[in-house]
Amino acid sequence: MTTSIASAEALSALTELTEITRFAGxxxxxxxxxxxxxxxxxxxxxxxxxxxxxxxxxxxxxxxxxxxxxxxxxxxxxxxxxxxxxxxxxxxxxxxxxxxxxxxxxxxxxxxxxxxxxxxxxxxxxxxxxxxxxxxxxxxxxxxxxxxxxxxxxxxxxxxxxxxxxxxxxxxxxxxxxxxxxxxxxxxxxxxxxxxxxxxxxxxxxxxxxxxxxGDGRVPGPRVLKFASYIIIDAVDAMRYDWDRDQDRFSFFLDPQIPYVVGAHAEIVVDKLLSGTGLRRSDIGHWLVHSGGKKVIDAIVVNLGLSRHDVRHTTGVLREYGNLSSGSFLFSYERLTDEGVTRPGDYGVLMTMGPGSTIETALVQW
The missing domain is CATH 3.40.47.10 (Thiolase/Chalcone synthase)
Structure with missing residues (x-):
């Protein structure tokens, strides 16, 4: 994987702004x-x-x-x-x-x-x-x-x-x-x-x-470079956990259209994440996406032009555990770490989706 001199300079400027946080375990x-x-x-x-x-x-x-x-x-x-x-x-x-x-x-x-x-x-x-x-x-x-x-x-x-x-x-x-x-x-x-x-x-x-x-360059995990978020205002009520009067308890609601809504907006937030870095989607070697469900994963794959290999850990976590809510992407990260395929300089994108309706992303580099 290669990046241009301009992109390298952009990322260098980005990382010099603050102490860089790294994943330690x-x-x-x-x-x-x-x-x-x-x-x-x-x-x-x-x-x-x-x-x-x-x-x-x-x-x-x-x-x-x-x-x-x-x-x-x-x-x-x-x-x-x-x-x-x-x-x-x-x-x-x-x-x-x-x-x-x-x-x-x-x-x-x-x-x-x-x-x-x-x-x-x-x-x-x-x-x-x-x-x-x-x-x-x-x-x-x-x-x-x-x-x-x-x-x-x-x-x-x-x-x-x-x-x-x-x-x-x-x-x-x-x-x-x-x-x-x-x-x-x-x-x-x-x-x-x-x-x-x-x-x-x-x-x-x-x-x-x-x-x-x-502040510790000896830590072997990836460093966090940037975050980007996007709230789909028109779909604020599409995922919610509210009071069910008939059941006299809280209850989840997931709109059947939410996979397509999230998929249709995935490009917007990823483009925002990569903006100013000089990176393209093709420069991203590792994608760790929330295991939200089969249709959600399929919609992300189609709209971002990813391969099934790109989301192998996402689908593996879904298959063996189901949707684990907020921690799903870390189950995928653990699998990627165990796989031992990352190399110094590789870029990765972390992506989670949830109520709001919201898409959260982070750019990391090994």
Whole structure:
């Protein structure tokens, strides 16, 4: 891969503006039990042919979930909102702790090295937040700086990275961690409607942690060069998590047209991301896209002119875990790291999509 002298100069100017944040390590974790899509159809007693087709044609093989308990008749019992909040707290903290410990091991660091912890979740509301609960659970230094990003949805991992990259640049040499912990099992409704079936066929439990540090050129991971965002104002209500009066609980809604809406706007934000760098899309060697669903991934591939190989990790994560919400792109990054194919100088684009409707991107270089 080559770039022009002009592009090299543009990127050099970009990176000289501030301390550069680099990825130092990554770790992931999931909940205890996984199910295949056919198993879930039988467990949940789903007979509607349209809903069965939704599950079986999702490009998902298995997902990790904490299903509702069985009633006296053996069917799964819908959980009250209070029970779901307790489930979220238990699972999100457990997965989050394990993902964080795996991340630190990857970075060659320990709990005592953490100076800032930013936690992301959209599958439940906690006060005190997930960051405080994890600091207590793991015995992290109580002086640790922290932040919680709640309710931004599947795009929020990159929103958090943007904020933490700024903190990192202002604190060179100090370790910061972005932790996305999504207990999607705590956001399910069992009402037999197509609205909830779309959600129930797609999401899975998972946590992912990314350690970052600036001012240390010895860190082997990619450096963060730039972020770009785009809110599709006309589709603000296309993805939402709001109160369902009939169910007396919160419920997700995904507009059937959202894959095409997101795909149609992907070029706008990627062009914004690459603007001023001298780079073209063909200069990007690695694409780490949120595993939002089969149709979403297909729409991104078509509109950005990507190959199936470009999104192999995105589709692999979807196949083995389903949509993991905010941490999905970090599961893909972990796979890319394990693959060992990146080379110094390679460029990568990270992309997440979620409520707003929003597309978030970041440009990185190894």
């Amino acid at each position: 990554v770790g992931t974790a999931v909940s205890a039990t996984s199910y295949s899509q056919p198993e879930l159809l039988e467990i949940l007693g789903i007979r509607d042919p349209k809903i069965r087709s939704l599950f079986l044609n999702s490009a998902i093989d298995r997902r990790f979930l904490a299903l509702p308990p069985e009633g006296r008749d053996g069917t799964r019992v819908a959980e009250a909102q209070g029970d779901l909040l307790e489930k979220h707290k238990k699972i999100a903290v457990d997965m989050g702790c394990r993902a964080l410990e795996a991340c630190l091991k990857s970075a060659g660091a320990t709990l005592s090295d953490i100076r800032h912890l930013c936690c992301v979740t959209s599958t439940g509301f906690l006060t005190p937040g997930l960051s405080a609960l994890i600091i207590r659970e793991l015995g992290i230094d109580p002086h640790c700086s922290r932040a919680d990003i709640v309710g931004m949805g599947c795009n929020a991992g990159l929103n958090a990275l943007n904020v933490v990259a700024g903190w990192s640049a202002a604190h060179p040499g100090e370790l910061a961690v972005v932790l996305c912990s999504e207990a999607c099992s705590a956001a399910y409704a069992l009402d037999g409607t197509m609205r909830t079936a779309v959600v129930n066929s797609l999401f899975g439990d998972g946590s992912a942690a990314l350690a970052v540090v600036s």
